[in-house]
Structure formats: C-alpha cells, structure tokens
Amino acid sequence: MNSQDSIYRTYNVSPVINAAGTKTRIGGSRIRPEAIDAMERAAESFVVLSELQSAASERISELTGAEAGYVTAGASAGLLLAAAATIAGDDFEAMAQLPVTDGVADEIIMPRTHRTAYDHAFTAAGGTIVDVGTNDVELGTGAATVEPWELHGAISEQTAAIGYVEKSYTQPPLSVVTEIAHEHDVPVIVDAAAEVPPVANFERFIDAGADLVVFSGGKAIRGPQTTGIVAGRSALIESIALQNLDMHIARDIWDAPSIIDSVALEEGVPRHGIGRSAKVGKEELAGLLAALESFVTEDQDAVYETWMARSTYFHQQLGGIEGVETTIDTSGESRAPVVELSLDPAVIDHSATEIAADLRSQDPRLFVGSDRLTEEMIVLNPMCLTDEEVEYVLERLLEAITPKATSNVEPFTE
Numbered sequence: 001m002n003s004q005d006s007i008y009r010t011y012n013v014s015p016v017i018n019a020a021g022t023k024t025r026i027g028g029s030r031i032r033p034e035a036i037d038a039m040e041r042a043a044e045s046f047v048v049l050s051e052l053q054s055a056a057s058e059r060i061s062e063l064t065g066a067e068a069g070y071v072t073a074g075a076s077a078g079l080l081l082a083a084a085a086t087i088a089g090d091d092f093e094a095m096a097q098l099p100v101t102d103g104v105a106d107e108i109i110m111p112r113t114h115r116t117a118y119d120h121a122f123t124a125a126g127g128t129i130v131d132v133g134t135n136d137v138e139l140g141t142g143a144a145t146v147e148p149w150e151l152h153g154a155i156s157e158q159t160a161a162i163g164y165v166e167k168s169y170t171q172p173p174l175s176v177v178t179e180i181a182h183e184h185d186v187p188v189i190v191d192a193a194a195e196v197p198p199v200a201n202f203e204r205f206i207d208a209g210a211d212l213v214v215f216s217g218g219k220a221i222r223g224p225q226t227t228g229i230v231a232g233r234s235a236l237i238e239s240i241a242l243q244n245l246d247m248h249i250a251r252d253i254w255d256a257p258s259i260i261d262s263v264a265l266e267e268g269v270p271r272h273g274i275g276r277s278a279k280v281g282k283e284e285l286a287g288l289l290a291a292l293e294s295f296v297t298e299d300q301d302a303v304y305e306t307w308m309a310r311s312t313y314f315h316q317q318l319g320g321i322e323g324v325e326t327t328i329d330t331s332g333e334s335r336a337p338v339v340e341l342s343l344d345p346a347v348i349d350h351s352a353t354e355i356a357a358d359l360r361s362q363d364p365r366l367f368v369g370s371d372r373l374t375e376e377m378i379v380l381n382p383m384c385l386t387d388e389e390v391e392y393v394l395e396r397l398l399e400a401i402t403p404k405a406t407s408n409v410e411p412f413t414e
Contacts, residue, residue: 112133311382318397
C-alpha cells in the first residue's frame with residue numbers, strides 16, 4: 001500500500017490508516033466522490049445561503065417525515081442550535097442574549113445515563129441540564145435507570161426541552177419520553193448522530209414523536225465532515241435558521257426565504273445569533289446534499305456485505321493465532337460488523353494498549369478501535385478501509401502483536 005503521495009506529507013504530517021471507524025479526531029469518514037464534485041461546482045459561483053438551506057430543508061423533510069430540516073456545521077453544532085431553538089423559540093430578545101438566559105426557561109432534562117461529553121453543546125447554548133434517574137441498572141438488580149414518574153416530576157415552568165441520546169442501552173423508550181414531554185408541551189431533542197444506517201432511521205425518531213433529531217453528515221452518510229442534519233418541527237427549525245444565518249440584512253430589500261417566512265419581521269430582523277459561529281458554507285451544503293442522495297439510493301445490503309467480507313477476513317486470519325480470540329460483533333452499535341480481538345496476557349508479549357500505541361506511532365499511523373483496551377481487546381472496524389488497506393492492516397497487526405504469533409496470511413478477496 002502506497003501512502004507516500006498523501007497530501008498530508010506536504011505538511012510533514014503522517015497519514016492515517018483508519019480501522020477505528022468514523023472518528024472525528026482522525027477525519028471522520030471517506031467523503032463520497034459525488035460530494036467532492038458537488039463542492040467543487042458550488043465553489044465556482046455564489047448563492048443566497050438561506051435559499052439553499054430552504055431547498056435542503058425540503059429534501060430533509062421528504063427523507064425524515066419531519067416538517068422541516070436544516071444543515072448544520074456538524075452534529076455538535078446541530079445540538080447547540082437545537083438547544084438554542086427550544087430556549088429562544090421566536091423571541092428575538094431571547095435570541096440576542098443567549099447564552100445568557102435571564103428570564104427565559106433554560107432547563108434541559110436528561111436521564112443520567114444519557115449524559116455524555118457531547119451534551120456540552122446544550123450548555124454552550126445557555127441550557128442548564130437537569131439530571132433525572134440513577135445508574136442503578138449497573139447493580140444488576142433489574143432496576144430501570146429512569147422511571148416515567150421521574151421525568152414527569154422534573155418538568156417545570158423552567159423546562160425548555162428534554163434531551164435524549166439514542167443508543168441500544170438508553171431508557172426509557174423514546175416514545176414514552178415524547179408522550180410525557182408533549183403532555184407538558186415540552187419538545188424532545190434526540191442525539192442520533194451515528195444512528196444511520198439503516199436509512200429507515202431517518203424516519204424512526206420522528207415517528208416516535210421527537211421534535212428535533214440530530215444526525216452527523218460526516219459519518220456513514222459520507223458527506224463533508226463538518227456537516228450535520230437537524231430534522232423536526234418547522235417552528236423550531238425556523239428558530240435555528242434565525243440564529244445561524246447571516247442576519248446582517250437591510251429589511252427593505254430582503255425577501256425572507258421559505259425556511260423562515262412565517263416569522264413576523266415588521267419591526268426588523270434579529271441580530272446575529274449564537275449559532276453564527278457555526279455557519280455552513282455553500283460548498284458544505286452542496287456536498288452534504290449530494291452525499292445524502294447517494295446514501296439513500298445506494299444498496300445498503302451490498303455495503304454491509306462488503307464490510308462483512310473485510311471483517312470475516314480479519315476474523316479468519318487472526319483467529320488462529322495463539323493467545324488471540326476473535327469474534328465478529330453484529331449487534332449494530334457500530335453500524336458495521338466489527339471484529340473484536342481479545343488478547344491473552346499470558347501468551348501475548350504486549351498489552352492491547354501497548355499494541356494500539358505502537359500502531360499509532362508508525363508511519364503511516366494505524367488507528368484501531370481503542371474503547372476496550374482496558375479489557376485487553378482491540379476492535380477493528382471495516383467501514384473506512386479500502387480493500388487495499390485491509391491486507392496492510394493485517395500485516396501491521398501481525399507484526400505488532402508478538403513474535404510468538406504465527407499465521408499463514410492469505411490475500412483478501414471479497
């Protein structure tokens with residue numbers, strides 16, 4: 001595998017072979033060729049961004065079943081804007097003062113087991129997170145993490161929204177949360193950044209009653225890494241647009257685009273909002289829309305079969321090594337079938353952490369899944385690899401694991 005012509009070498013930076021999955025810290029995913037072409041074409045001329053966002057809103061609405069949609073500067077920006085919309089609504093004065101929330105309901109209720117570092121986006125918008133529930137499920141008693149009555153009890157006049165993170169382990173079911181929230185006229189924001197594929201998940205959360213759903217545009221969709229998608233109620237999307245778009249506008253010559261044309265602007269337009277620093281360029285907008293079209297029309301079964309072929313190859317080639325036990329996890333948490341390599345410290349000379357660090361230190365760097373290193377486990381995710389890179393990853397792993405490891409390496413073929 002030849003990585004010598006990588007553009008990163010121009011800057012004396014080593015390129016990365018990505019067997020870890022769609023991780024932002026190493027560039028997310030491989031952007032689709034169609035998206036690159038769209039971005040190049042978009043760079044050649046100008047457009048009114050609010051009109052392009054309005055067109056994007058219509059397409060996102062068609063795909064998700066939501067009333068409207070918006071393209072953001074990544075999923076985290078989508079969460080920030082979603083929080084800002086639920087806090088400020090159509091109140092221009094509230095928009096102007098965010099993240100200061102004096103006199104404005106700013107509480108975002110979240111089950112404790114839904115809390116992550118990513119919910120910093122909520123607080124950056126001015127939200128105050130209110131924890132509910134416990135982590136008693138880890139005690140193995142059968143207790144639930146959050147009971148419906150706890151959500152009911154936490155809602156007050158200061159509640160702006162309920163935050164919900166979609167993962168296989170999160171409780172209660174989204175439909176239960178939205179039913180409770182809507183009894184109190186409180187919107188629900190769903191963080192579904194990595195929850196596609198399948199394509200059906202675009203509609204799943206809206207069908208369950210979510211008011212705003214946030215997806216990453218730079219993971220499996222394979223759009224520009226700095227893009228995200230928010231789908232939801234038109235009034236909230238309108239608030240997002242007002243707080244994100246360039247509002248330095250002469251009112252008398254401005255025709256409001258369809259994405260915000262229901263807002264009363266007789267007394268003027270709002271000032272630049274808190275989301276202005278998370279602006280999206282015309283190139284990213286065009287690239288995301290092109291990637292989205294390719295994503296929803298491609299053969300998802302064929303893509304999964306490609307991933308499975310790569311994982312099966314790793315499983316077969318590494319499974320026979322003394323001290324290494326391999327399994328293919330198809331649970332779907334990683335969206336792709338991933339290979340888990342469990343290392344026996346009594347046989348393998350180096351720990352999983354040492355091996356992962358060694359792989360990263362070489363040139364080109366090789367990143368493997370590192371979330372379970374303390375369990376002496378290395379995870380291989382096939383999503384971001386090329387067929388050519390698959391054999392290279394195997395060779396590097398065999399070199400790094402231990403001199404005691406022996407294997408007859410066979411060429412990779414799908």
